[in-house]
Amino acid sequence: EIVLTQSPDTLSLSPGERATLSCRASQSFCSNYLAWYQQRPGQAPRLLFYGVSNRASGIPDRFSGSRSGTDFTLTISRLEPEDFAVYYCQQHCQQSGSSPPSYTFGQGTRLEI
């Protein structure tokens, strides 16, 4: 079972600053299938990135996603007020063609003002 560990749990920054959120996977298998979501209070999650670094439709380019081995990073270059939210990483994995797929979320990082 893949475990995703996000850090930090809470990140306190100001508008205009740069935010760096991390997500570490316990296994390297399926590392290409990593997504990031943003969830604002009272709203459903919104897909930001799929396949590590592919920006979803409508996501501003101040958001970027990257990977180094089993460490994944979501970067927000210059924070806007609407960016303060909770961010989740998520991985999809199927170890072999005959095994069931797994879908795992990290515990989330709260980005607060």
Add this chain to the structure above:
Amino acid sequence: EVQLVQSGGALVQPGGSLRLSCTASGFTFSGYWMHWVRQVPGKGLVWVSAIKSDGGDTFYADSVKGRFTISRDNAKNTLSLQMNSLRADDTAVYYCTKDDWSGSFDNWGQGTLVTVSA
């Protein structure tokens, strides 16, 4: 515009049953896997179940296996989750989500609250 409109959340007693529904529009429903994801208020996201595009295969988290059944009606563009033997720890907001073919969830319903309590 893709829309996933959910219904069916309620307060139910432990051991009871409930059926959640999700009506899809704005895309070819029969071409995509669909999922249910839940979230205890104030906590993180947890994947619950998935169903292949043709309904031929279904998958469940261990915590709900044997109690929940996911299904779909491609003629009516609807996704369902039948929940039986409900427990207090099933209390959560349940989201239906659309798979983007890579195992990411690119569209989400508005969420529906299921409360299991006596």
